[in-house]
Structures are given as C-alpha cells and as structure tokens.
Amino acid sequence: MPIINITKNFHHKKSTLKALDKVSLEVEKGDIVGIIGFSGAGKSTLLRSVNLLEKPDSGQVIVNGKDFTKLNSKDLANERKKIGMIFQHFNLLSSRTVFENIALPLELNNVNKFKITERVNELLKIVALEDKANHYPKNLSGGQKQRVAIARALANNPYLLLCDEATSALDPTTTQAILQLLKNINQQLGITILLITHEMNVIKTICNQVAVIDQGKLITKGGLDTIVTHKKHPIVKQFLISKSINIPQSLSNKIQLQPSVGLFPIVEIELFGNILFQEILTVIHHKYSIRYKLIVADIEYFGDANFGKVLLHLQNSPKENESLFQYFNNNNIINTIKGYA
Numbered sequence: 361m362p363i364i365n366i367t368k369n370f371h372h373k374k375s376t377l378k379a380l381d382k383v384s385l386e387v388e389k390g391d392i393v394g395i396i397g398f399s400g401a402g403k404s405t406l407l408r409s410v411n412l413l414e415k416p417d418s419g420q421v422i423v424n425g426k427d428f429t430k431l432n433s434k435d436l437a438n439e440r441k442k443i444g445m446i447f448q449h450f451n452l453l454s455s456r457t458v459f460e461n462i463a464l465p466l467e468l469n470n471v472n473k474f475k476i477t478e479r480v481n482e483l484l485k486i487v488a489l490e491d492k493a494n495h496y497p498k499n500l501s502g503g504q505k506q507r508v509a510i511a512r513a514l515a516n517n518p519y520l521l522l523c524d525e526a527t528s529a530l531d532p533t534t535t536q537a538i539l540q541l542l543k544n545i546n547q548q549l550g551i552t553i554l555l556i557t558h559e560m561n562v563i564k565t566i567c568n569q570v571a572v573i574d575q576g577k578l579i580t581k582g583g584l585d586t587i588v589t590h591k592k593h594p595i596v597k598q599f600l601i602s603k604s605i606n607i608p609q610s611l612s613n614k615i616q617l618q619p620s621v622g623l624f625p626i627v628e629i630e631l632f633g634n635i636l637f638q639e640i641l642t643v644i645h646h647k648y649s650i651r652y653k654l655i656v657a658d659i660e661y662f663g664d665a666n667f668g669k670v671l672l673h674l675q676n677s678p679k680e681n682e683s684l685f686q687y688f689n690n691n692n693i694i695n696t697i698k699g700y701a
C-alpha cells in the first residue's frame with residue numbers, strides 16, 4: 361500500500377498550513393505500523409488521507425491496487441467499506457445498543473437481517489462481548505466501548521484498520537487488553553493496521569514498523585532498531601526517554617532545594633543509549649565508593665542500548681560526590697539535581 365508524495369495544505373484566513381509535505385510511506389500487508397510525532401505534526405492528517413477522509417492536494421494513495429485520489433465518490437465509498445477505523449473517543453451511537461452499533465455498517469451495506477444477526481454474533485465473540493449485546497454504550501467501560509468500536513470496524517471484513525489514538529483514553533491494563541485484541545486481529549484475520557500513538561508502550565507491544573513524522577514530513581520509517589539510530593531527532597528522543605519519573609511522596613515531603621549540612625543530593629540521570637545503567641552503578645560504587653539509594657529506575661532496552669531515567673539518592677558528602685559529577689559530565693551522562701534530603 362504505497363502512499364506516494366502526498367501534500368496537504370490547510371488554508372486559514374491569512375495563511376496556509378502545510379500539514380503534510382511530500383510524504384511517502386509504504387505499508388506492507390500484515391504490518392502493524394505505528395505513527396509517532398509531536399502534537400500537530402500531521403499524524404491524523406496522514407491517517408485520514410489513507411481512506412481519503414482528508415483529500416491530499418497532490419500525490420497518490422494506492423490502496424488495494426487502486427489510486428484512491430482518482431476514484432469517483434461511488435467507487436471511493438465502496439472501497440472505504442473495506443477499511444475500518446477506530447478513534448480515541450470510540451464514536452459510538454448512544455441511542456443504539458452494542459448489537460445495533462455493530463450492525464450499523466452492515467445495515468448501511470444492505471445486508472439482510474438474518475446475515476446481520478449472524479455476523480454481529482460472530483463479531484461479539486471476537487471482541488468477547490457476547491453478554492453485552494443489549495447494553496447501551498453509557499453502561500460500558502472505556503475498554504468495552506473500544507471493543508464495540510473494533511467490532512463495528514470489522515463488520516465488513518476490512519483488510520485495513522486505521523486507529524487514531526485508540527488506547528489514549530484507556531488505563532494501562534485496559535490498554536494492554538485492547539492491544540492484545542488488535543494483535544490477534546492482525547494475526548488471525550490478517551488485517552493490516554495503521555495506528556497513531558503517543559505511547560512507546562504501544563509501539564513496543566504491537567508495532568513491527570514505526571513512522572516518525574515531524575512538521576508534516578516523514579523523518580524515518582522502520583523497525584525500532586532503525587528508529588533508535590535517529591535518537592538525536594527531538595521526537596525520537598522524547599519517545600525514547602519520555603518517562604517523567606516522580607519522586608516518591610515520602611521523600612518529596614522532605615526535599616529541600618538548597619544544599620545544607622546533613623542533606624544529600626537526589627540526582628536524576630538520563631540514559632540515552634550511550635552507556636549502560638549497570639556500568640554507571642559499578643563506577644559509582646567501585647570507582648568512587650559512593651553509597652546511594654536507588655529511588656526509581658524506569659529503563660527500556662532497545663537491542664543492547666538502554667534508554668530512560670533513573671533517580672538516585674546519593675549518601676555521601678558534597679565533596680565526596682564531586683568526582684562523581686565530574687564523571688557524569690565527562691561521559692555526557694545528563695544529570696540533574698532535583699533537590700536535597
């Protein structure tokens with residue numbers, strides 16, 4: 361499914377905004393491609409260009425062997441039936457039951473009543489909501505609503521599923537369950553998935569390809585190992601070490617911003633693929649004989665490199681710690697003193 365050189369401008373009163381700037385993207389059948397980028401980078405515009413909800417000003421969108429930009433509205437409507445879409449806020453119809461929501465695309469496709477019942481029951485099984493068929497959306501949890509939306513998106517047997525931040529409104533456990541469902545759909549039904557996400561976790565859990573977009577341009581696309589090689593690019597960097605780690609309340613209650621006698625520094629270290637965490641700990645302990653408490657460590661490995669943040673509460677005097685900070689700075693280990701306790 362090649363997207364070739366698409367450009368999309370939005371015209372405001374006095375200015376024009378280039379939301380997509382000559383973007384080309386190849387999506388192979390069976391891929392799960394994650395699109396990442398800062399807010400306003402053009403992710404939604406790119407996703408919506410695939411089924412021409414957003415019509416590019418130029419370029420080609422070749423899906424299912426057809427250039428969507430050249431289709432008349434009737435042919436495009438027919439092609440769209442084979443592309444499912446789900447959204448962050450589910451977009452269910454509140455006046456319809458779960459069954460009726462899922463049945464909607466089939467009704468619009470003039471499928472007969474008997475076949476609709478058969479298909480909806482199949483779909484309820486796929487998303488494990490058989491017992492909720494007659495419930496209304498307002499009585500469902502977020503995860504259940506997204507399952508209904510997924511079932512509805514699958515109704516017409518799509519070959520492609522577009523997901524616009526499908527898990528952003530869900531808690532971590534529900535997110536994992538929805539991701540697992542998407543993975544099963546990809547593997548068992550052979551559906552290609554294109555998704556937008558802000559979460560590294562989503563990429564790591566289900567995507568085999570990542571597309572990075574920034575200011576309307578495609579920066580890179582590939583597996584995570586390829587993406588990591590662009591670690592200096594701001595969006596990739598933020599993605600790799602986006603974690604904000606919190607100082608536990610028991611410690612933050614005691615924290616002082618200025619050093620004073622009897623208080624020791626709490627230092628945050630950023631790991632950015634240049635050095636391994638265990639190596640840093642060994643140096644702190646063996647080379648500089650500095651005692652520390654490990655407060656929080658949130659680290660992920662990509663290949664042999666680790667990325668993330670670590671919070672250490674050093675236990676030595678400022679003088680004794682000096683050589684350690686010199687070591688950090690000499691080795692480009694980004695460190696910030698968050699306070700003293």
Ligand SMILES: Nc1ncnc2c1ncn2[C@@H]1O[C@H](COP(=O)(O)OP(=O)(O)OP(=O)(O)O)[C@@H](O)[C@H]1O
Nearest residue numbers: 370371377379397398399400401402403404405406
């Ligand atoms: N219909 C529209 N009319 C005018 N400008 C638009 C329209 N849709 C998007 N834009 C602008 O195009 C740019 C890209 O928007 P888009 O929604 O694709 O970004 P995004 O990466 O999905 O952002 P976010 O993560 O915040 O959803 C933004 O500057 C946005 O304001």
